[in-house]
Amino acid sequence: MPERAIPFASARPAPPTARSRAHPGALRVADLTLETSGKRLIGIEKLALDPASVSIVMGPNGAGKSLFLRLVHGLLVPSAGWVSWGEVPCGEATRSTQALVFQKPVLLRRSVAGNIDFVLRGRGLTRAERRERRDALLERVGLLGQSRQPARLLSGGEQQRLALARALALRPQVLLLDEPTASLDPASALMIEQSVQEASRAGTKVIFVTHDLGQARRLADDVVFLHRGGVAEHRAAQEFFSGPSSEAALAYLSGRIVL
Numbered sequence: 001m002p003e004r005a006i007p008f009a010s011a012r013p014a015p016p017t018a019r020s021r022a023h024p025g026a027l028r029v030a031d032l033t034l035e036t037s038g039k040r041l042i043g044i045e046k047l048a049l050d051p052a053s054v055s056i057v058m059g060p061n062g063a064g065k066s067l068f069l070r071l072v073h074g075l076l077v078p079s080a081g082w083v084s085w086g087e088v089p090c091g092e093a094t095r096s097t098q099a100l101v102f103q104k105p106v107l108l109r110r111s112v113a114g115n116i117d118f119v120l121r122g123r124g125l126t127r128a129e130r131r132e133r134r135d136a137l138l139e140r141v142g143l144l145g146q147s148r149q150p151a152r153l154l155s156g157g158e159q160q161r162l163a164l165a166r167a168l169a170l171r172p173q174v175l176l177l178d179e180p181t182a183s184l185d186p187a188s189a190l191m192i193e194q195s196v197q198e199a200s201r202a203g204t205k206v207i208f209v210t211h212d213l214g215q216a217r218r219l220a221d222d223v224v225f226l227h228r229g230g231v232a233e234h235r236a237a238q239e240f241f242s243g244p245s246s247e248a249a250l251a252y253l254s255g256r257i258v259l
């Protein structure tokens with residue numbers, strides 16, 4: 001999604017809190033609508049996502065993937081409809097247990113280590129525990145040797161790896177990623193995929209937007225295919241890739257241009 005101001009009612013982002021990855025509960029969406037100037041950008045009648053799977057969100061440009069992520073994270077307030085996680089309506093309480101990684105990493109003007117220390121501070125961990133967790137994450141994303149370097153001097157791929165490490169620092173129940181590896185070097189993309197898979201194995205629900213078919217095949221348990229703001233289909237990954245049921249997904253997978 002290109003960077004632009006969002007004129008919709010935006011919910012104030014809440015900082016994530018440290019807690020164990022207790023089951024987040026299934027994501028349920030009902031009659032979800034987002035409209036602006038009389039134009040419907042999102043219209044999803046019903047969708048339920050398993051709380052333990054890696055859900056890949058695909059669809060052509062402008063299908064509504066980024067808006068969907070922001071709506072289920074509670075960063076955008078829908079014009080109508082419902083989003084809930086388990087029994088809890090989407091809002092500050094659910095958002096505080098989730099992390100969102102954007103296509104363009106947003107980092108603090110601190111050192112690499114300082115970016116992670118910042119989110120871990122005041123979360124009930126001892127200094128030693130904080131350092132241990134931070135260094136393990138930095139090692140996982142190949143940045144331990146650059147701990148003291150200013151984050152702004154990292155390459156694009158390194159910055160995104162740091163953004164992911166920071167998102168994982170509080171062990172979110174839900175990890176939302178908006179094309180995190182678009183235009184990254186293969187080594188960074190691989191590290192990001194592996195870290196996401198590890199987080200999933202540890203119990204984090206993952207919702208991952210990508211245009212990369214290879215990546216989708218590697219990661220997906222299930223695929224949500226969005227088209228013109230609606231869900232064209234939602235199926236288990238194997239079924240989706242072996243024969244999508246919607247015309248739009250079939251065209252997309254065959255490399256045809258889908259409008």
Ligand SMILES: Nc1ncnc2c1ncn2[C@@H]1O[C@H](COP(=O)(O)OP(=O)(O)OP(=O)(O)O)[C@@H](O)[C@H]1O
Nearest residue numbers: 001005006007036041060061062063064065066067
């Ligand atoms: N703030 C806004 N005001 C008006 N229209 C918007 C706004 N944000 C997004 N849109 C429109 O909503 C539609 C969906 O946008 P979104 O960014 O969710 O698409 P996307 O599927 O993520 O696309 P891409 O793959 O190109 O990133 C697009 O037509 C976009 O132009």
